[in-house]
Each structure stands twice: as C-alpha cells, then as structure tokens.
Amino acid sequence: MPKPNRSFDKSLWVFHVNTGSCNGCDIEILAALTPRYDVERFGIKLVGSPRHADALLVTGPVSRDMVDKLKRFYEQVPDPKEVIVVGSCGISGGVFHESYDLAGPVDRIIPVDVYVPGCPPRPEAIIDGVVKAWMKLERLRGENR
Amino acid sequence: MADEIIHFVEIIIGVFLVAVFGMIFGLLTKGIDRKLAAHMQWRVGPPVIQPFLDVKKLFCKENVVPRNAVAWLYNVAPIVCLTSVIAILLYIPMGSIPPILKGYGDVILILYLLTIPSLAMVAGGFASGSPFATVGAQREMVLMMSYEFPLATTIIALGWKISTLYPGEAAFSLTTFTKYPVWNIMGPFGIIGAIILLVVMILVTTGEITKVPFDIAEAETEIAEGVFVEYSGRNLGLFYLADAVKTVVMASLIVALFFPYNLSTYLGSSIHLPSIAWNAIDFLFYLLKLEIVIFFSMTFIRVSVARFKVDQVVKVYWGYLTLAALIALVLIALDILL
Structure with a gap:
C-alpha cells in the first residue's frame, strides 16, 4: 500500500455512498458543506467518482x-483509503434492526475505520469523524516509518 | 555553429523555466479562484495553497488502470495533455519578456495546439472503457467543435485589421499584437467590435477550460466526472496540472491579444531603472492582468450560474456567440473600409 503523506490531512476527497438510508444523514452531510460549516476550508471535497476519493462516507x-x-x-x-460510517443505521441497523431485508451493518461487509453515531449525527459530529480519520492516517504513517 | 548551440541551450532552459512557472502559477491561480469563489458564497474557503496539497496527495495515491481500458493510451493521454498545454505557453509573450519560441509560430498555430489537450482528454476518456467516460468524451468533442468557430473568428478579425493597417508586418504573430495594441489602432466601429470580441473570447475561455456553465464533459452530478471517471492517482494529478496550466494559457492569450500593455513603455521614460527591473515589473503586471482576466472568465461566471445542458451549450456557442463574433467581424470590416 502506498504511504500516505502529510498532504492527506489537508486534502481529503470524499465519496458519498447511500446504502438505503432515509436521507437524514445525507442531508446532514450536505449541511457540512454549506457556508455555515464549510468543510472545504479543511480541504475536504465531495467528489463524483470513487476513483478520485480518499475516503468512503x-x-x-x-x-x-x-x-x-x-x-x-x-x-x-x-489505496490508501478509509471508510467512515455516518449514522446509527450503518453502525447497528438502527431503526431497521433485524429487518428481513438487511444484509447487516456496514462493518459486516467492508472494513470500517470510523463510526459517527447519531440519528442523524450533527454536522459537527461528521467533521469530528473526519478528524478521527486523519488520526488513522497519522497512525499509518507511524507504522510505515 | 556555436551560436546555434547557445540558442538551443537557451531554448531548453527557457522551456524548463516556463513549464515550472506554468505549473506553479496555474496551481496558485486555482487556489486563488477557489478562495475568491468561497468568499463570494460567504464561506471561508480552502487555503490558497490547497491545489498544491491536492496534487501532492494525488501523486502518492495508487494509480488504477481498469481491466477493460486500453492501457497505453489511458496512461499516455494525461502526459500528452500536460505537455501540449505547456507547449502553447512557449509561444505566448509574458509581459515584456518575448516568448521562448519567438518567430517559430503565430496565433494560428496556437489555435491548432489548443485542440490537442481536449483531444488528449477525449482519447483518455474513450480509452478508459467506462460508459460514463465515453459519454464525457463525446460531450468534450461537442464542446470543442462548438467553441472553435467563435475563437477562430475573433483571431481572424483582429489579424485582418492589423494586416490592412501594417501590410509589412506578420499579421498573426503575437509580437505584432503586442506592438500595436487593439484599442490603439481601432476606429469607433472597431472599438465596439473589439469589445464584443473580448466578451466572446472570455466566454470561449470558460468553455476551453471546461468550467461551469460549460463543464458538460465533467459534470459530476450527471455523469460522475465524465472523462476523468476512471482516472486516479498520478494520472488524475497530471490532468489536474494540465487544467491549471490551461487556465494560464487561455488567460495569457486574452492578455496578449487584448491587453498587451506594459508599464515600461509608458513609465520607462520618466522613471529610470535597469532593464531587468522593468522586465520584472512588467512580469508582475502581466500576472496581475492574468488574475483579473481569470476572475472574470472563470470565478465570476462559475459562481454566478448553473450548468447548461448539452444542447444549450451548442446553442450558446454556435448561435449567440458565433453571431456576436460575426457582427464584430462586420463592424471591424466597416472600420477598415471607412
């Protein structure tokens, strides 16, 4: 896996995947992009293709x-990539817990790095989740050194 | 023989310097653009050095080549795109510094060279073997065919005026444009024509650097970044750099055609400085002019309006802008006849 350099902390491109959510979390993610929270000032950008992304939301x-x-x-x-799960549904199934159509929480299907709980989580919590993802990148740098 | 070798070495050093300048200033311009756009939307916005961080990050990411892509073409397209834009920059004067390849080509050559980056993007899109990229590549071709005619009309109108006034000069050479600025040689009709041509040129620039509202080829909400959908890592970084340099190229072209004024020609007689200092001042003045042109052709338009549909783009370029350019051509023809 390529070694993540320091610029990752300041330029994290995010691809947003909706796996059957009620749109509550999705709107909170968009709220984080609005002028009030403006995550672009940290270099976080929502991209249209998973090939461009550093993190999967x-x-x-x-x-x-x-x-x-x-x-x-x-x-x-x-690579290097990370997965951030936003919302209670992705963590435990949330209100859809034990539904017949659930293939499970996200971490049963792909490895997850950061969980952001809430139904829906506030934009501050989502930004905090991304900060946690930076901490993972720092750890990766430490391991590779 | 020795002169030729010195000339050759000069060109090589010049090419290197221009390439470095184009990339660094292009990325800086992108940063300034993002900062200004953010302020216009009441946001704080990313730091001005953000594009440098983006490119640095992209260059250390994994470079994925899809299984059903034409690998060699897929990998060559970004390199062709970047080198061809840098090649255009070699023909454009910067302030009072003459172009590196002065005397080897004129505006007509630049017109042809400007199609190569777009063609490289089209080739890369088709080579990546993704339906989104194919749609994006087709849209890029449509866009290219649309803005080519108004662009050519603009340059021909200006060249025509110069060739009738000064038959001895090379009509389409950028040094001639610098020597006789458009606004100084035009009559009243010609001035109106030139203003129309300037507006046309600014809108063509927006299309040429594929920014909103003409970014149909990279529409991330419709076709997932279009031509670039499969590109990642180093290749995407090269396209990012090429886009940055292309912005500088198009703005330089507008500056060279419409605003070739230098401070040294006007203030040189009253303030006495060594010529190298004047070169530096002219160069900084040229950078300022670039930023102003880029603000109006990219940032201002990009923030003000939403994306056009494909047919609307064609209508704007082939309909309104071509009509405007032809009217300007007629006005300049009147100016020549009167």
Whole structure:
C-alpha cells in the first residue's frame, strides 16, 4: 500500500455512498458543506467518482441489493483509503434492526475505520469523524516509518 | 555553429523555466479562484495553497488502470495533455519578456495546439472503457467543435485589421499584437467590435477550460466526472496540472491579444531603472492582468450560474456567440473600409 503523506490531512476527497438510508444523514452531510460549516476550508471535497476519493462516507443500513455495489465501491477507491460510517443505521441497523431485508451493518461487509453515531449525527459530529480519520492516517504513517 | 548551440541551450532552459512557472502559477491561480469563489458564497474557503496539497496527495495515491481500458493510451493521454498545454505557453509573450519560441509560430498555430489537450482528454476518456467516460468524451468533442468557430473568428478579425493597417508586418504573430495594441489602432466601429470580441473570447475561455456553465464533459452530478471517471492517482494529478496550466494559457492569450500593455513603455521614460527591473515589473503586471482576466472568465461566471445542458451549450456557442463574433467581424470590416 502506498504511504500516505502529510498532504492527506489537508486534502481529503470524499465519496458519498447511500446504502438505503432515509436521507437524514445525507442531508446532514450536505449541511457540512454549506457556508455555515464549510468543510472545504479543511480541504475536504465531495467528489463524483470513487476513483478520485480518499475516503468512503457510507450512510444507511445496507439493504440486500446494495451489498455487491458497496463492495465494488470499496474496491474502486485507490489505496490508501478509509471508510467512515455516518449514522446509527450503518453502525447497528438502527431503526431497521433485524429487518428481513438487511444484509447487516456496514462493518459486516467492508472494513470500517470510523463510526459517527447519531440519528442523524450533527454536522459537527461528521467533521469530528473526519478528524478521527486523519488520526488513522497519522497512525499509518507511524507504522510505515 | 556555436551560436546555434547557445540558442538551443537557451531554448531548453527557457522551456524548463516556463513549464515550472506554468505549473506553479496555474496551481496558485486555482487556489486563488477557489478562495475568491468561497468568499463570494460567504464561506471561508480552502487555503490558497490547497491545489498544491491536492496534487501532492494525488501523486502518492495508487494509480488504477481498469481491466477493460486500453492501457497505453489511458496512461499516455494525461502526459500528452500536460505537455501540449505547456507547449502553447512557449509561444505566448509574458509581459515584456518575448516568448521562448519567438518567430517559430503565430496565433494560428496556437489555435491548432489548443485542440490537442481536449483531444488528449477525449482519447483518455474513450480509452478508459467506462460508459460514463465515453459519454464525457463525446460531450468534450461537442464542446470543442462548438467553441472553435467563435475563437477562430475573433483571431481572424483582429489579424485582418492589423494586416490592412501594417501590410509589412506578420499579421498573426503575437509580437505584432503586442506592438500595436487593439484599442490603439481601432476606429469607433472597431472599438465596439473589439469589445464584443473580448466578451466572446472570455466566454470561449470558460468553455476551453471546461468550467461551469460549460463543464458538460465533467459534470459530476450527471455523469460522475465524465472523462476523468476512471482516472486516479498520478494520472488524475497530471490532468489536474494540465487544467491549471490551461487556465494560464487561455488567460495569457486574452492578455496578449487584448491587453498587451506594459508599464515600461509608458513609465520607462520618466522613471529610470535597469532593464531587468522593468522586465520584472512588467512580469508582475502581466500576472496581475492574468488574475483579473481569470476572475472574470472563470470565478465570476462559475459562481454566478448553473450548468447548461448539452444542447444549450451548442446553442450558446454556435448561435449567440458565433453571431456576436460575426457582427464584430462586420463592424471591424466597416472600420477598415471607412
């Protein structure tokens, strides 16, 4: 895996995957991009293709139909990459817990680095989740050194 | 023989310097653009050095080549794109510094060279073997065909005026444009024509550097970044750099055609400084002019409006802008006849 350099902390491009969420978390993610929170000042940018992304922002409890798509999204992101789960659904299934159509929380399908709890989490919490992701990158740098 | 070798070495050093300048200033311009756009939207915005960090990050990411891509073309396209834009920069004067390849080419050559980056993007898009990229590449071709005619009309109108006034000069050479600034040689009709041509040129620039509202080829909300959908890591970084340099190239072209004024020609007689200092001042003045042109052709338009549909883009370029350019051509023709 290529070694992440320091510029990762200041230029994290994010791809947003909705795996069957109710759009609550998705709107909070968009709220983080608005002038009030403005995550672009930290270099965080929402990109349109998983190939450009450094982090996968997953919302929703993963319905059966989304399993293979989620795996493919994960595989399409070039290394080094990380996965941030936003919202209670992705962590435990949330209100959809034990539903017949659930393929499980996100971490049953792809490896997850950061969990952001909340239904939906506040934009501050999402920004805090991204900061936690930076801490993981710092650890990666330490391991590779 | 010795002169030729010195000339050759000079060109090589010059090419290196221009390439470094183009990339650094292009990225800085992108940063300034993002900062200004953020302020216009009441945001703080990323730091001005953000594009440098982005490129640094992209260059250390994994470089994925899809299984059904044409690997050699897919990898060569970004390099062709970047080198061809840098090549255009070699023909454009910067302030009072003459172009590196002075005397080897004129505006017509620049017109042809400007299609190569777009063609490289089209080739890269088709080579990546993704339906999104194919759609993006087709849209890029449509865009290219649309803005080519108004652009050519603009340059021909200006060259025509110069060739009738000064038959002895090389009409399409950028040094001639610098020697006789457009606004000094035009009559009343010509001035109106030149203003129309300037507006046309600014809108063509927006399309040439594929920014909103003409970014149909990279529409991230419709076709997932279009031509670049499969690109990642180093290749994406090269395209990013090429885009940055292309912004500088197009703005330099506008500055060279419409605002070739230098401070040294006007203040040189009253303030006495060594010529190297004047070169530096002219160069800084040229950078200022670039930033102003880029603000109006990119940042201002990009923040003000939303994206056009494909057919609307064609209508704007082939309909309104071509019509405006032809009217300007007629006005300049009147100016020549009267």
